[in-house]
Amino acid sequence: MSKVKDASLAAQGELKIEWARSHMPVLQRIQERFEKEQPFRGVTIGMCMHLEMKTAVLGQSLNAGGATVTITGSNPLSTQDDVAAALAASGAYVYAWRGVTPKEHHENLLRVLSHGPRVVIDDGGELSVAVHTERQQLIPEMIGACEETTTGVHRYRALEKEGLLKYPVIAVNDTYTKFLFDSQHGTGQSALEGVMRATNMLIAGKTVVIGGFGWVGRGIALRAKGLGAKTVVTEVDPVRALEAVMEGHRVMSMNDAAKIGDIFITATGCNQIITSEHFAEMKDGAVLANSGHFDVEVDVKALRQLAMSTRTARQNVEEFKMRDGRRLYLLAEGRLVNLAAADGHPAEVMDMTFADQALCAEYLVKNKGKLTPKVYGVPPDIDKTTARLWLETHHISIDSLTPEQSRYLQSWE
Ligand SMILES: NC(=O)c1ccc[n+]([C@@H]2O[C@H](COP(=O)([O-])OP(=O)(O)OC[C@H]3O[C@@H](n4cnc5c(N)ncnc54)[C@H](O)[C@@H]3O)[C@@H](O)[C@H]2O)c1
Secondary structure: OOEOOOHHHHHHHHHHHHHHHHOOHHHHHHHHHHHHHOOOOOOEEEEEOOOOHHHHHHHHHHHHOOOEEEEEOOOOOOOOHHHHHHHHHOOOEEEOOOOOOHHHHHHHHHHHHOOOOOEEEEOOOHHHHHHHHHOHHHHHHOOEEEEOOHHHHHHHHHHHHOOOOOOOEEEHHHOHHHHHHHHHHHHHHHHHHHHHHHHOOOOOOOEEEEEOOOHHHHHHHHHHHHOOOEEEEEOOOHHHHHHHHHOOOEEOOHHHHHHHOOEEEEOOOOOOOEOHHHHOOOOOOOEEEEOOOOOOOEOHHHHHHHEEEEEEEEOOEEEEEEOOOOEEEEEHHHOEHHHHOOOOOOHHHHHHHHHHHHHHHHHHHHOOOOOOOOEEOOOHHHHHHHHHHHHHHOOOOOOOOOHHHHHHHHOOO
8 A cells, every 4th residue: 555645636646747758758668668578577666766757757667567666755855745646546656745754754665665676766775775774685586776866876886895785786877868967957957946946036146156066066057157147166076176167167165155155056965065164154145055965965953053043934945044143045954956846857857867767677677687786887778779769759860870980980090
């Protein structure tokens, strides 16, 4: 039995899923093949992902390929209750609702695992960490896992490094058709959308400080610039800092940026990016948001301790009144602003990521028993297939090498 907030929201959720599906032609093509070939017949797939409309389309595609799908959300604020209800009504086992407590989240992870998944699709490594620590009896039958995000890949690599990883994992995050588009353009657009929806503020003319210039950070910086912001980047990696400089952003330490920023968006995957020393320097009215995976980038605990009082200023906006009278505004509790205060990435971009997920899950099942417990990259053929299908379904044609060109490129002469 599924556990969702309100099963009667299913019709409303199905409308959202239909909307997303109609913008995900690549996954639809893959689903049509899955329907015929049934690659997942007899396989239970456990998922821990942001439970919103695009994820539901992925779940339904896996189900159409013969899988029993069981899912929980990967963040307390990213689950959409109507979508969860619709996915449950369509036959998946869903354990998710917006606003779960850490205890409920943990219980939901274990509920997913109670179905005995053979394949795990994780966004942050949570299901697999639970398998490795609390449900080790599942390990012998486990085929493998696919990981969606940078932070999750870090966790899987850490398990591998310590010799503790017990089954093969595909780092779906680390492939071109994911990070070049989803991490960069998807998060770039949706993080700013989250900030704008939450605050209704004008971006033009504002100083937007972006913590981290990885795939996510550069996307946010690009979009903020496009909206007329003065962009500032903070980094710890000199090469990435240099890239940011060459792309026209100001680069400085967070200590300096704290004094001039109007809007701060962190995207490092690291903790303690904005802390007490920065809150002390910020301008009255500064807005704080995070787009990294966990809510550890803005030190919310310290902010709470420093504040004289707090109140909800708007939905997803908490005002912190400091002792000197300044007000700082925290969006979505410091959790992923693009998912908590907006609808996450546009469907067209998730179409590629979830095509990669579906094809990698199929790859794991087809290669059952042949892969050793380590973190694998996405097979290059899958990346190319996803890119080719995206172009085809958007009626974009490209050239192919002539035999003479192929010969030329392979020759040393
Ligand atoms: N919001 C979303 O929907 C979404 C989408 C994709 C990824 N993510 C998450 O966003 C985070 C970043 O992902 P990414 O793919 O850009 O990772 P990345 O590794 O490509 O980039 C992170 C960048 O942050 C920098 N950094 C690390 N520690 C720092 C510090 N203390 N101060 C300043 N800079 C620092 C690194 O040098 C790196 O350049 C991860 O947590 C990832 O899981 C979120």
